[in-house]
Amino acid sequence: MLLVLDLVGTFAFALNGALTAVRVAHVDIVGVITLGAITALGGGILRDILLDALPPATFVDWRYLAVAASGGVIVFLFSRPLTRVTSSIDVLDAAGLSLFAVTGASKALELGLGPVQAIILGTVTAVGGGTVRDVLIREVPSVLSSGLYAIPALIGAALAVGATSAGVDQVLGAPAALGAAGACFVIRLLGLHLGLDAPKPPGDVWTGSPPGNNG
Amino acid sequence: MLLVLDLVGTFAFALNGALTAVRVAHVDIVGVITLGAITALGGGILRDILLDALPPATFVDWRYLAVAASGGVIVFLFSRPLTRVTSSIDVLDAAGLSLFAVTGASKALELGLGPVQAIILGTVTAVGGGTVRDVLIREVPSVLSSGLYAIPALIGAALAVGATSAGVDQVLGAPAALGAAGACFVIRLLGLHLGLDAPKPPGDVWTGSPPGNNG
Amino acid sequence: MLLVLDLVGTFAFALNGALTAVRVAHVDIVGVITLGAITALGGGILRDILLDALPPATFVDWRYLAVAASGGVIVFLFSRPLTRVTSSIDVLDAAGLSLFAVTGASKALELGLGPVQAIILGTVTAVGGGTVRDVLIREVPSVLSSGLYAIPALIGAALAVGATSAGVDQVLGAPAALGAAGACFVIRLLGLHLGLDAPKPPGDVWTGSPPGNNG
Numbered sequence: 355m356l357l358v359l360d361l362v363g364t365f366a367f368a369l370n371g372a373l374t375a376v377r378v379a380h381v382d383i384v385g386v387i388t389l390g391a392i393t394a395l396g397g398g399i400l401r402d403i404l405l406d407a408l409p410p411a412t413f414v415d416w417r418y419l420a421v422a423a424s425g426g427v428i429v430f431l432f433s434r435p436l437t438r439v440t441s442s443i444d445v446l447d448a449a450g451l452s453l454f455a456v457t458g459a460s461k462a463l464e465l466g467l468g469p470v471q472a473i474i475l476g477t478v479t480a481v482g483g484g485t486v487r488d489v490l491i492r493e494v495p496s497v498l499s500s501g502l503y504a505i506p507a508l509i510g511a512a513l514a515v516g517a518t519s520a521g522v523d524q525v526l527g528a529p530a531a532l533g534a535a536g537a538c539f540v541i542r543l544l545g546l547h548l549g550l551d552a553p554k555p556p557g558d559v560w561t562g563s564p565p566g567n568n569g
Numbered sequence: 570m571l572l573v574l575d576l577v578g579t580f581a582f583a584l585n586g587a588l589t590a591v592r593v594a595h596v597d598i599v600g601v602i603t604l605g606a607i608t609a610l611g612g613g614i615l616r617d618i619l620l621d622a623l624p625p626a627t628f629v630d631w632r633y634l635a636v637a638a639s640g641g642v643i644v645f646l647f648s649r650p651l652t653r654v655t656s657s658i659d660v661l662d663a664a665g666l667s668l669f670a671v672t673g674a675s676k677a678l679e680l681g682l683g684p685v686q687a688i689i690l691g692t693v694t695a696v697g698g699g700t701v702r703d704v705l706i707r708e709v710p711s712v713l714s715s716g717l718y719a720i721p722a723l724i725g726a727a728l729a730v731g732a733t734s735a736g737v738d739q740v741l742g743a744p745a746a747l748g749a750a751g752a753c754f755v756i757r758l759l760g761l762h763l764g765l766d767a768p769k770p771p772g773d774v775w776t777g778s779p780p781g782n783n784g
Numbered sequence: 785m786l787l788v789l790d791l792v793g794t795f796a797f798a799l800n801g802a803l804t805a806v807r808v809a810h811v812d813i814v815g816v817i818t819l820g821a822i823t824a825l826g827g828g829i830l831r832d833i834l835l836d837a838l839p840p841a842t843f844v845d846w847r848y849l850a851v852a853a854s855g856g857v858i859v860f861l862f863s864r865p866l867t868r869v870t871s872s873i874d875v876l877d878a879a880g881l882s883l884f885a886v887t888g889a890s891k892a893l894e895l896g897l898g899p900v901q902a903i904i905l906g907t908v909t910a911v912g913g914g915t916v917r918d919v920l921i922r923e924v925p926s927v928l929s930s931g932l933y934a935i936p937a938l939i940g941a942a943l944a945v946g947a948t949s950a951g952v953d954q955v956l957g958a959p960a961a962l963g964a965a966g967a968c969f970v971i972r973l974l975g976l977h978l979g980l981d982a983p984k985p986p987g988d989v990w991t992g993s994p995p996g997n998n999g
Contacts, residue, residue, distance in 0.1 A: 375928070376985050379924065379928055379929070381928050381929060381984075382981050382982035382983060382984050383982045383983050383984070383985070384927070384933070384934045384935060384982045385927070385928040385929065386985060388927055388928060388934060389928060399834070403618060403623065403833060404614070404623070404624055404625060404628055405623075405624055406623035406624050408623075408833065408834070408835075408836035408838075409834055409835055409836050409897070410834060413834055413897070413901050413904070413905070414897075414901070416898070416900060416901075419900065419901075419904065429985075430985055433985040434985075467624070467628070467629075468631070470631060470634065471628050471629070471631075471634075474628070474634065475628070485705075489704055489705065489919055490915075490919065490924075490925055490928060491924070491928070492707065492922065492924060494705075494706070494707065495705055497599070497600070497603055498590070498596050498600040498603060498604060498705060498706070499596060499600065503599070504599045504603060505599060551597050552597035552598045552599045552600075553597060553598050554596075554597050554598070555591050555598070555601060555644075555645055555648040555649075618833060618838065619829070619838070619839055619840060619843055620838075620839055621838035621839050623838075682839070682843070682844075683846070685846060685849065686843050686844070686846075686849075689843070689849065690843065700920075704919055704920065707922065709809065709920075709921070709922060710920055712814070712815070712818055713805070713809055713811050713815040713818060713819060713920060713921070714809070714811060714815065718814070719814045719818060720814060766812050767812035767813045767814045768812060768813050769811075769812050769813070770806050770813070770816065770859075770860055770863040770864075
C-alpha cells in the first residue's frame with residue numbers, strides 16, 4: 355500500500371520535474387529525464403539517508419527508477435500538449451508533496467522514530483525533491499518563497515502519524531493514508547488559488563528586490 | 570559538555586539563518602523557521618552522514634529540533650529590533666562556526682577518525698550549515714567568497730584535536746574546548762573587521778564581474 | 785587498480801574545480817582549494833552515501849585528501865600559465881568524468897548492486913562533483929545544460945559493467961576499465977568539439993532567456 359502511494363508520488367514528481375525542465379531550463383532529453391528523476395527520487399533519498407535506510411529504496415528497487423525515468427520520457431514525447439495545461443506543474447507538485455508527506459512519515463514510524471521526528475521527516479521527504487530541483491535550476495526553493503508549501507505537508511504528515519498512533523492503520527490503513535494525503539493536497543491547491551501566505555515577520559525590514567526572479 | 574556547546578552553536582546558527590531569511594529573502598514564518606533550522610542543523614547532519622552516525626543526532630534528539638525551531642520563532646517575533654543590530658548576523662555566524670568546529674572535530678575523534686580527518690570534519694561541520702543556507706538563498710557561499718571563513722574553523726578544529734591528543738580533555742576538557750572555539754571566534758571577527766583575506770592567486774586572470782551580487 | 789584510476793580522477797577533478805574557482809569565482813586560496821576538493825571528492829562521497837559505504841573512502845583514506853588538496857595548491861601556484869590553456873578545464877573535467885564513471889560502477893558491482901543500478905551509480909559518481917561545483921558557483925549544472933555530459937558517463941559505466949559481467953575483469957581488468965573510460969572521454973570531447981546535443985523536446989515551448997548566464 356505504502357509502496358503504491360510512493361510510486362504514484364514518484365511519478366507525479368517525475369512529470370513535474372521534467373515539465374519544469376522543459377519550461378524553465380530549455381534542456382535536451384537528458385536534462386528533462388535527469389531533472390524529472392532528481393525531483394522524483396530526491397525526497398526519498400534524503401529520507402533514507404536520514405533514516406539510515408541505505409542504500410536508498412530508490413536504488414535497490416528498480417520500480418522507482420523505472421517510474422521516475424518513464425515520467426521524464428513521457429514529458430519529453432508529449433511536451434507540447436502537456437505544457438499547454440498551465441496548471442499541470444502545480445497540481446503534479448501538490449500530488450507528489452501530499453503522497454510523500456504521508457509515505458515519508460509512515461516509513462519513519464515503521465523504523466522506530468518518534469511522532470515529532472516522523473512528522474518532520476515526512477515533511478522533508480515531501481519538500482526535498484522539489485528543493486533540489488529548484489536549486490539546480492537556480493530558483494528560490496518553493497519551501498522558502500511560496501505561500502503554504504511546507505504547512506500542508508506538515509498537516510498531511512501529522513494526520514498520517516495521528517492515524518497510526520490511534521491504531522487506525524491496522525484496520526483502515528489505506529483510507530487513512532489517502533485521507534491525510536488528500537487533506538494536504540486540498541490545502542496546497544487552495545493556498546495556491548487563493549494566494550494564501552503564512553504570516554510575514556512584523557515590521558518587515560526588507561528593502562532589496564524579491565529573490566524570486568533572476569535579473 | 571559537548572552537547573551544551575553543540576546546542577549553543579545550533580541556537581546561534583538558527584538565529585543567524587532566520588535573520589538572514591528576514592533580511593535577504595523576504596519570506597514568511599515558514600521560510601524564516603525553515604532557513605533557521607537548515608542553517609542550524611545542516612552542518613551536524615553533514616557531519617553525521619560522513620561519520621556514519623545515522624540517523625543524525627539532530628533527528629533522534631528532540632533538543633536539537635527544539636533549539637533550532639525556537640531560534641526561528643524568536644527571530645520571527647522580534648525581527649524588527651534584532652535586524653537593527655546590523656552586526657548580529659556576523660557575530661552569530663562566527664559563534665556557530667566556532668562551536669561547531671570544536672564539537673565536530675571532537676565527535677570525529679570520539680568515533681575513531683584520525684586527527685587530520687577530524688580537523689577536516691570539524692571544518693565541514695562548521696561551514697556546512699551556512700553553505701546550504703547560502704545555496705538556498707542563491708548567494709555565493711561564504712566559504713568560497715569571504716575572507717577568513719574556513720581558516721578560523723580549521724584553526725579551532727586543530728586546537729581542539731591538539732588538546733585532545735595532548736590528553737588535556739581528561740582534566741581540562743571544557744576550558745580547552747572553549748579556548749579553541751574562542752580562538753576561532755576572535756580570528757573570524759578580526760578578519761571581518763580588518764577586511765583580511767587569504768592570499769589571492771598570483772597574476773589574477775579574472776575578468777568577469779564579482780560573483781557576490783546577482784545582476 | 786581501481787584505486788589508482790580513482791586517484792587520477794580525483795586529481796583531474798581537483799585541478800578542474802580549482803581552475804574553475806580561479807576563472808569564474810575570483811576567490812582566494814581557501815576558495816580555490818575548497819572548490820577543487822569539493823569537485824574532486826563530491827562524486828565519491830555521493831557514491832559512498834548511496835552505497836552505504838560510510839564513512840566515505842575519501843575521509844578514511846588520506847590519499848584522496850592529499851591528492852584533492854594538492855590539485856588546488858598546484859592551480860593556486862601556477863594559475864597564470866594553467867588558465868592560459870583554455871581547453872584545460874574541459875579536458876580535465878572529461879578525464880574525471882570518465883574515470884569516475886568506471887570506478888563508481890565497479891565499486892557498486894563489488895558491493896552487490898545490480899547492473900542497472902551500477903550504471904546509474906557510476907553516472908552519479910561521474911557527474912556528482914561537477915554538479916555540486918556548479919551549484920556553489922551558481923552556474924546551471926553541466927548535466928542539465930550541456931550537450932553530451934551524462935550520456936558519455938552512462939556509456940562508460942555501461943561498458944565497465946558489461947566487461948565485468950562478461951568476466952573480463954578477472955583477466956583483463958585494467959585494460960577493460962581503461963577502455964571504458966577512454967570511450968567516455970572521447971565521446972565527451974567529440975561532443976564538445978562538434979557541439980553535439982542530445983535531442984531537444986519536439987515543439988519547444990520555451991520563451992524565457994537561457995539559464996546559462998546570470999543577468
